[in-house]
Amino acid sequence: MSKKLLSAVIGTALLGLTAHTASAGTLEDVKAKGFLQCGVNGSNLAGFGAQDSSGKWTGLDVDLCRAVAAAVFGDASKVKYTPLSAKDRFPALQSGEIDMLARNTTWTINRDTALGFDFRAVNYYDGQGFMVPKKLNVKSALELSGAAVCVQSGTTTELNLADYFKANNLQYNPVVFEKQEEVDAAYQAGRCDVYTTDQSGLYSIRLSLANPADHVILPEIISKEPLGPAVRANDSKWFDIVSWAHYAMVAGEEFGVTSANVDEKLKTDNPDLKRFLGEEKDQHIGKDLGLDEKWAYNIIKQVGNYGESFNRNVGEGSPLKIARGLNALWTKGGLQYAPPIR
Amino acid sequence: MATSTAVRDDGGRSKSSILYNPVLRQIIYQVLTCIIIAWLIWYAASNVAENLARANMTAGFGFLNGRAGFDIAQSAIPYSSDSPFTRALLVGFINTIIIAVCGIITATIVGLLVGIGRLSSNWLIAKLCTVYVEVFRNIPPLLVIFFWYKGVLSLLPDVRESLSLPLSVFVSNRGIFMPAPIFGERFWIVPVALVVGIIGALVYRRIALKKQMATGKASPILLVSLLLIIGLPLLAFIAIGAPVTFDPPVLGKFNMRGGTVVGPEFLSLYMALSFYTAAFIAEIVRAGIKGVSKGQSEAAAALGIRPGLTTRLIILPQALRIIIPPLTSQYLNLTKNSSLAVAIGFADLVAVGGTILNQSGHSIEIIAIWMGVYVTISLATSLFMNWFNTKMALVER
Numbered sequence: 001m002s003k004k005l006l007s008a009v010i011g012t013a014l015l016g017l018t019a020h021t022a023s024a025g026t027l028e029d030v031k032a033k034g035f036l037q038c039g040v041n042g043s044n045l046a047g048f049g050a051q052d053s054s055g056k057w058t059g060l061d062v063d064l065c066r067a068v069a070a071a072v073f074g075d076a077s078k079v080k081y082t083p084l085s086a087k088d089r090f091p092a093l094q095s096g097e098i099d100m101l102a103r104n105t106t107w108t109i110n111r112d113t114a115l116g117f118d119f120r121a122v123n124y125y126d127g128q129g130f131m132v133p134k135k136l137n138v139k140s141a142l143e144l145s146g147a148a149v150c151v152q153s154g155t156t157t158e159l160n161l162a163d164y165f166k167a168n169n170l171q172y173n174p175v176v177f178e179k180q181e182e183v184d185a186a187y188q189a190g191r192c193d194v195y196t197t198d199q200s201g202l203y204s205i206r207l208s209l210a211n212p213a214d215h216v217i218l219p220e221i222i223s224k225e226p227l228g229p230a231v232r233a234n235d236s237k238w239f240d241i242v243s244w245a246h247y248a249m250v251a252g253e254e255f256g257v258t259s260a261n262v263d264e265k266l267k268t269d270n271p272d273l274k275r276f277l278g279e280e281k282d283q284h285i286g287k288d289l290g291l292d293e294k295w296a297y298n299i300i301k302q303v304g305n306y307g308e309s310f311n312r313n314v315g316e317g318s319p320l321k322i323a324r325g326l327n328a329l330w331t332k333g334g335l336q337y338a339p340p341i342r
Numbered sequence: 343m344a345t346s347t348a349v350r351d352d353g354g355r356s357k358s359s360i361l362y363n364p365v366l367r368q369i370i371y372q373v374l375t376c377i378i379i380a381w382l383i384w385y386a387a388s389n390v391a392e393n394l395a396r397a398n399m400t401a402g403f404g405f406l407n408g409r410a411g412f413d414i415a416q417s418a419i420p421y422s423s424d425s426p427f428t429r430a431l432l433v434g435f436i437n438t439i440i441i442a443v444c445g446i447i448t449a450t451i452v453g454l455l456v457g458i459g460r461l462s463s464n465w466l467i468a469k470l471c472t473v474y475v476e477v478f479r480n481i482p483p484l485l486v487i488f489f490w491y492k493g494v495l496s497l498l499p500d501v502r503e504s505l506s507l508p509l510s511v512f513v514s515n516r517g518i519f520m521p522a523p524i525f526g527e528r529f530w531i532v533p534v535a536l537v538v539g540i541i542g543a544l545v546y547r548r549i550a551l552k553k554q555m556a557t558g559k560a561s562p563i564l565l566v567s568l569l570l571i572i573g574l575p576l577l578a579f580i581a582i583g584a585p586v587t588f589d590p591p592v593l594g595k596f597n598m599r600g601g602t603v604v605g606p607e608f609l610s611l612y613m614a615l616s617f618y619t620a621a622f623i624a625e626i627v628r629a630g631i632k633g634v635s636k637g638q639s640e641a642a643a644a645l646g647i648r649p650g651l652t653t654r655l656i657i658l659p660q661a662l663r664i665i666i667p668p669l670t671s672q673y674l675n676l677t678k679n680s681s682l683a684v685a686i687g688f689a690d691l692v693a694v695g696g697t698i699l700n701q702s703g704h705s706i707e708i709i710a711i712w713m714g715v716y717v718t719i720s721l722a723t724s725l726f727m728n729w730f731n732t733k734m735a736l737v738e739r
Contacts, residue, residue: 086700087697087699090700090703091699091705094705110703111703114400115703116394136595136596144596146595146596146597146599147595147596148516148596153412153687153693153700154696154697154700154701155700158412158413158697158701159411159423159701162411162412162413162423163423166424172413173415173597174413174414174415175415175687176415176687176693176697177687178685178693178696182685185492186687189496189515190500190515191515191516191606193596193597234396
């Protein structure tokens with residue numbers, strides 16, 4: 001039996017047999033077991049979810065898991081990671097195998113409703129792009145008629161690809177694999193001419209190819225891909241915590257609070273910032289979330305603000321060197337915006 | 343001995359305690375088992391329903407009529423992203439059937455040859471066949487698939503430097519590109535001629551066997567049958583003016599254009615499953631032949647029957663009785679192993695179903711469909727093989 005089939009069966013079996021474990025509410029479950037089980041990218045997607053040679057997980061999505069752990073336990077290290085393929089991720093969340101999914105997952109209305117998940121925070125605004133070998137001399141995606149296109153199955157990418165080629169009246173030959181590593185290998189072996197996935201992913205994958213300079217990423221972005229954490233629907237307490245963990249990181253950047261200066265900022269007179277860091281007298285924001293008043297302080301102190309995390313994982317401080325673009329703060333022309341914390 | 347007398351003693355005292363009544367005990371055990379099974383089913387079903395309701399998910403197969411939205415590269419029937427999920431499942435199902443049928447035919451032929459080869463008196467052939475069997479049956483089938491896919495087919499040249507074979511056949515790491523035949527208007531006559539030929543051959547065989555029973559004279563059944571089955575369609579084909587043209591593949595900007603292609607995913611899965619299963623079939627064939635007692639062929643020789651006829655009429659029919667039951671399970675294994683296609687991206691039922699599962703989120707329904715389809719295919723194969731087995735069984739008087 002294939003691995004995927006096996007995990008799907010196990011996922012369904014769990015869905016059938018874990019009636020009473022998930023009933024208490026995810027926050028209580030997580031607190032009771034003492035760690036957060038976070039579903040991340042299992043394909044070593046550098047910058048989002050990847051494991052280094054010592055087994056340490058890093059990435060933008062991994063930072064979000066750590067932020068939630070910091071908010072719940074005051075300790076960002078209390079996370080256990082479940083590496084998941086694109087196909088395994090939804091059964092894993094549905095069955096309760098993981099507490100939250102932070103695996104560069106696109107927020108769509110179908111996933112938000114029919115699949116039984118809740119999405120709100122977006123920790124990376126992405127769009128689907130194409131990568132081709134330089135030697136093919138392709139300048140635009142509209143020249144790709146007749147090409148063999150490598151794509152990962154069970155993704156929104158696969159659907160956008162079909163729609164884009166159909167809308168533009170282009171022919172193509174899909175070469176579909178379940179795992180990103182298999183798509184990488186097929187592209188490298190010349191099984192296909194074009195690699196398509198989220199543009200951030202293309203940057204990350206290009207770095208892992210033998211000669212990154214031999215491949216170009218085409219200018220077209222053919223879809224909106226708001227990537228964010230997902231939780232099971234109908235658990236608003238837990239949903240709030242996961243969403244606000246991300247917003248706290250963004251708010252931290254808005255306030256100019258970093259992991260380095262957060263202790264200094266505790267002495268601030270700014271009432272907004274005081275409330276954010278849990279220094280206001282008799283405040284109850286944390287309590288209302290079901291957390292400690294120091295939840296946001298712990299996130300910033302142990303994980304950093306959104307800008308720090310972006311820079312360290314995918315931005316200038318990383319090999320990917322992706323510009324902030326849509327992911328800049330709203331004050332700087334981007335889309336990252338935290339609702340008021342009050 | 344002591345226990346059996348004890349039981350008999352108990353039996354005599356059964357009036358004293360109804361619990362010692364063996365009939366009653368049997369009934370109680372069976373009722374208990376039924377209750378436990380029914381409870382398990384009810385528990386699982388209600389749990390699924392409860393969990394689905396909690397996750398705001400709906401159960402049911404209605405979603406299958408929705409637009410699929412994804413493309414499938416290897417499709418035997420017309421399919422596009424506008425087709426419904428049911429159509430996508432059908433594409434996957436047909437691909438599974440194709441791989442199973444092709445694999446079963448090839449595995450049977452290779453297995454038969456290797457199995458007979460292992461019994462050969464030629465030392466080299468016997469040893470080569472032994473090595474083949476020992477190598478292939480001791481490697482997991484997934485590795486054999488990867489061996490063909492990554493070790494053989496992806497090492498072929500890039501599509502732009504394809505190996506060019508005669509008759510416009512091109513071989514590259516994207517598969518074997520061949521000219522696609524385009525059939526003319528009156529081509530339908532040829533398959534009709536083929537069917538007529540097959541029926542004619544069957545009728546001739548029946549008449550010839552009757553004649554042989556009556557007069558003892560053998561007719562050249564094989565020759566006449568071949569003439570009817572091959573000759574008749576060929577004659578028809580020439581008579582209507584050979585209405586077939588070919589569309590050869592040509593290298594386009596990215597890929598070969600035109601023609602028809604057998605992809606490396608299909609090829610590697612087909613080769614791997616065929617050669618893997620052939621190793622087991624070879625052993626079954628060898629066992630079957632060995633299982634016919636030597637006295638049978640000696641008796642045939644004593645009656646003056648030629649060696650070829652001895653094998654065909656005496657050894658093989660008896661060997662088949664031993665071969666068919668285990669052969670059935672090998673056929674079933676091959677069919678089920680075809681679900682390993684997912685590892686190399688061949689669009690079989692499991693791969694397509696997995697994509698639908700992920701796009702629609704209806705995991706329980708898809709897994710139910712998977713199980714239903716595989717059980718159906720396996721039962722159908724079993725039924726056919728059981729029928730064949732009954733037909734082949736020794737007619738005892």
